[in-house]
Amino acid sequence: MTVWDELVGQDAVVAQLQRAAQDERPTHAWLFTGPPGSGRSSAALALAAALLCEQPDPSERGCGRCTSCRTVASGSHADLTHFRTEHNEIRIDDARELVVRAQDKPSVGRWRVMVVEDADRMVERTSNVMLKAIEEPPPNTIWLLCAPSPMDVLVTIRSRCRPVTLRIPPVEAVAELLETRDGVPPALAAECARLAQSHVGVARRLAQYDDARERRRRVVELPLRLGGVADAVREADRLTKLAEEEATADAETRHEEERAHLMVALGAPESGRMPPSVRSALKRLEDDQKRRSKRIRTDTLDRFLIDLTTFYRDVLTLQLGTGSHLVNSHLEAPLQDYAANSSPEESLKRIDVITRTRSRIRTNAAAGLAFEAMAVSLL
DSSP, rough: OOOTTTTTOHHHHHHHHHHHHOOOOOEEEEEESTTTTSHHHHHHHHHHHHHHHOOOGGGGOOOOOOOHHHHHHHTTTEEEEEEEOOSSSSHHHHHHHHHHHHHHHOSSOEEEEEESSSSOOHHHHHHHHHHHHHSSOOTEEEEEESSOOGSSHHHHTTSSSEEEEOOOHHHHHHHHHHHHHHOOOOHHHHHHHHHHTTTTHHHHHHHOOOOHHHHHHHTTTTGOOOOHHHHHHHHHHHHHHHHHHHHHHHHHHHHHHHHHHHHHHOOOOSSSSOOOOHHHHHHHHHHHHHHHHHHHHHHHHHHHHHEEEEHHHHHOOOOOHHHOOOTTTGGHHHHHHHTSEEESHHHHHHHHHHHHHHHHHHTTTTHHHHHHHHHHHOO
């Protein structure tokens, strides 16, 4: 299995990246863009693996079998820096550290590869810190940035990068990947790929966890439970609590693992009073985990809102008679009734309400109040 195999439905992008990996002097900076679920970070890591691949034949780079390809996949390659922010924006200190790392010479491969996810989370002053390093990197450093669209990145950054544009893969391709890679039964794979709207990561989660599918069902059926203002307030409260539960469950296991690894790395005693240096390191870790928990909660709420949007998308599809497949085909009868008792204009207004709520929860607005206002507006 090569590093390109998980880039489902991206034949043009794979061909572009394979050519780049074969070049003796590939472009020094790349910008991977595409909708959520299109595989931006997967494409960036695939190119990173191909650039660091040990195959002597350029046409075979990205083999997926050599030590370099495997260590890139595990995130442990010495010449790969894979940065993902745990905060709502990339901090200026993180940017400075990336610039310093980019100056290092490769230790085992031909290139030092800097993969930066969420490049759209760089504010202007942070972008300015990284601009010179991206514009004129050392001879053996290559930057791979990821963002939803070119417009999400400052023009000073995107003008220095070669664009790679990904698209949403077909549902059938995602279902096939779930079958071959994860052993998901065909019917379940097709259902999860459709419900996830071809988002590979979400589809995999839905296929692996029954409770994830149940939570999604409860979110999508929210409009069917809105009979008045009291219902709207109650459902908004349930939705925020549901997101809190999912985010907490997602974070707790990871936090415990990080704490255990830190204790081992510092040689901390298993019991008794901790040395000051250990207490200080644990305090920094806990602060980082609190900030990350906030982002996990925000991302979970955003995912719920995306799922909720599919209800009104299906309603609008029925109202306009487009003939498109329904995302929530298991709710076809309730969707038909809902569509018959409202207008396309009302459906569009409700989609706009959800879109505005997605923007609000990424600010300091209280999620509970934002969801209450949204639920009342959906009546």
